[in-house]
Amino acid sequence: MTDKPSRNFSRGWSAFQKFVSQSGPAASASYALLGSILFCTLLGYVIDTAYETSPYGVLIGMGIGLTAGFYHLAKTMWGGRK
Amino acid sequence: MSATDTGHGAGSVMDRVGDNIIHHVSNSDISHPIIHLPTIFGIDFSVTKHVLMLWVVALIACVAIIVPVRRYLAAERPIPKGWMNLLEAVVQFIRDSLVKPNVGPKWVMTWAPLILTFFFFILFANGIGMVPIFETLGLVNRFALGVPASDSHNFINHLLHGGPTATGNFNVTAGLATITFLTIMVAGTKAHGFINHWKNLVPHGLAWPVYIILIPIELIGLFVKPFALTMRLAANMTGGHIAILAILSFMAIFADMFHSVAAGVGMAAVSVPMAAAVNALEIIVVLVQAYVFTLLSAVFIGMAINVHH
Numbered sequence: 001m002t003d004k005p006s007r008n009f010s011r012g013w014s015a016f017q018k019f020v021s022q023s024g025p026a027a028s029a030s031y032a033l034l035g036s037i038l039f040c041t042l043l044g045y046v047i048d049t050a051y052e053t054s055p056y057g058v059l060i061g062m063g064i065g066l067t068a069g070f071y072h073l074a075k076t077m078w079g080g081r082k
Numbered sequence: 083m084s085a086t087d088t089g090h091g092a093g094s095v096m097d098r099v100g101d102n103i104i105h106h107v108s109n110s111d112i113s114h115p116i117i118h119l120p121t122i123f124g125i126d127f128s129v130t131k132h133v134l135m136l137w138v139v140a141l142i143a144c145v146a147i148i149v150p151v152r153r154y155l156a157a158e159r160p161i162p163k164g165w166m167n168l169l170e171a172v173v174q175f176i177r178d179s180l181v182k183p184n185v186g187p188k189w190v191m192t193w194a195p196l197i198l199t200f201f202f203f204i205l206f207a208n209g210i211g212m213v214p215i216f217e218t219l220g221l222v223n224r225f226a227l228g229v230p231a232s233d234s235h236n237f238i239n240h241l242l243h244g245g246p247t248a249t250g251n252f253n254v255t256a257g258l259a260t261i262t263f264l265t266i267m268v269a270g271t272k273a274h275g276f277i278n279h280w281k282n283l284v285p286h287g288l289a290w291p292v293y294i295i296l297i298p299i300e301l302i303g304l305f306v307k308p309f310a311l312t313m314r315l316a317a318n319m320t321g322g323h324i325a326i327l328a329i330l331s332f333m334a335i336f337a338d339m340f341h342s343v344a345a346g347v348g349m350a351a352v353s354v355p356m357a358a359a360v361n362a363l364e365i366i367v368v369l370v371q372a373y374v375f376t377l378l379s380a381v382f383i384g385m386a387i388n389v390h391h
Contacts, residue, residue, distance in 0.1 A: 072303050
């Protein structure tokens with residue numbers, strides 16, 4: 001009887017550990033998607049500001065960011081399925 | 083951004099609220115440093131508020147982690163008790179649930195110390211930002227010691243510019259992310275050799291025109307990882323503090339809007355409990371952000387070691 005709460009805690013802890021270890025790639029994929037778009041758009045903005053090419057730098061940067069972000073997302077998803 | 087850039091100009095309360103909030107979350111000004119140090123290779127090494135906080139955090143980490151662990155290891159019959167027991171549980175959790183599944187059993191003992199250092203350092207840096215140390219010191223300075231705010235030679239008056247959350251500074255998180263970036267390179271090189279590490283960046287056996295697109299995308303991905311780490315941690319730590327200060331500012335805004343102290347006091351009945359609730363949420367955020375940075379670093383290092391295309 002006294003064993004039950006500690007057994008439940010131990011099972012809960014193991015499940016938590018399992019979910020934590022599985023959540024890594026998903027977290028990394030989501031941050032890579034967002035990070036790519038932000039990084040490339042900001043880079044485009046910096047180029048626009050330096051060379052007065054507005055708005056092409058931002059637009060091209062956003063396009064490259066979206067492509068790179070979705071590529072990394074797809075890689076994580078398909079890599080995970082394998 | 084430094085605190086003095088924003089200033090405390092005259093104007094209505096509404097005009098000053100934004101400045102006050104920015105002043106609180108930003109670093110102190112490099113032109114009025116807390117400790118003067120020389121300029122080497124064009125870089126001013128003087129100590130600002132966030133640099134001082136980094137030193138404090140490093141000291142706390144040494145006292146809270148290194149000292150008990152050394153004492154525990156030096157004991158004849160090491161049995162973890164109290165703080166050491168908690169420390170052991172946390173270390174074991176991070177090693178077995180974060181580092182091992184990502185980098186693999188072969189490299190777990192190589193990279194676990196770095197990941198653990200990240201975790202504890204960020205946890206202490208985030209946590210210390212929740213403690214109103216300098217505000218309390220300021221109160222003591224002003225009301226108990228009677229030092230006026232205009233006294234520019236007073237050490238505590240210097241400390242009252244900007245908040246104490248070092249991890250809310252993008253330069254600090256960029257520094258931490260740079261360590262992760264370099265670690266990814268070293269981990270990949272150690273596991274596969276220098277040439278193979280770079281070859282592993284893209285999938286093998288594709289038609290050559292595909293590589294024209296893939297190589298730049300993968301190179302972008304290389305820089306995106308530390309960038310995401312930098313922005314995420316600093317933005318989350320700054321965001322919480324801005325939310326709390328904005329909620330507390332309602333009191334001053336309402337008092338100004340209705341030209342009545344009672345309106346401000348009445349608003350306090352709403353904004354103080356709300357700020358307390360956000361503060362409670364921030365305590366969870368402190369833990370979660372340290373955990374997420376650690377998790378992502380372990381995943382990125384693991385991706386360089388265990389290459390799957």
